[in-house]
Amino acid sequence: MQARLKNPATLVPDALAPLMTLGKILQNGKVPARTLGLVHVRVSQINGCAVCLELHRLQEKKGGEHDDRLLLVSAWRDAPSFTEAERAALALAEAETRLADREDPVSNEVWKEAARHYDEQSLAELVLYVALVNLYNRVNVTTRQVAGAQSW
Numbered sequence: 001m002q003a004r005l006k007n008p009a010t011l012v013p014d015a016l017a018p019l020m021t022l023g024k025i026l027q028n029g030k031v032p033a034r035t036l037g038l039v040h041v042r043v044s045q046i047n048g049c050a051v052c053l054e055l056h057r058l059q060e061k062k063g064g065e066h067d068d069r070l071l072l073v074s075a076w077r078d079a080p081s082f083t084e085a086e087r088a089a090l091a092l093a094e095a096e097t098r099l100a101d102r103e104d105p106v107s108n109e110v111w112k113e114a115a116r117h118y119d120e121q122s123l124a125e126l127v128l129y130v131a132l133v134n135l136y137n138r139v140n141v142t143t144r145q146v147a148g149a150q151s152w
Contacts (some may be wrong), residue, residue: 047137085117
């Protein structure tokens with residue numbers, strides 16, 4: 001397999017640095033790193049981004065995440081190993097990622113459940129993090145970046 005193009009974020013001068021800065025800001029925010037890791041995996045599963053799935057599986061394992069949770073994140077609704085707060089973050093991430101799938105993509109129910117577990121600052125971080133993961137996924141999938149050939 002070969003990429004169609006070198007990663008656009010590395011080809012456009014000065015594009016990568018702000019993306020990396022935003023990622024670091026969000027990683028150092030109020031939302032637990034493990035929750036962000038699960039969100040990254042779930043969004044990448046939905047978008048079919050092998051690059052992000054491989055990278056974040058390795059990063060999350062280094063951070064102490066368990067294989068069973070990483071394997072079950074696509075079935076988080078039925079798997080008992082996720083907290084209510086993680087479930088709320090995953091529901092919000094799915095809704096934000098699948099905007100075109102339904103008339104009311106981010107329903108009040110999804111939002112209220114997330115707001116029950118996260119304050120305004122944390123919700124802002126989650127929304128931005130999901131958007132950033134979607135950006136990475138869309139760039140990687142569109143240009144067919146190859147998993148294992150670190151492109152960022």
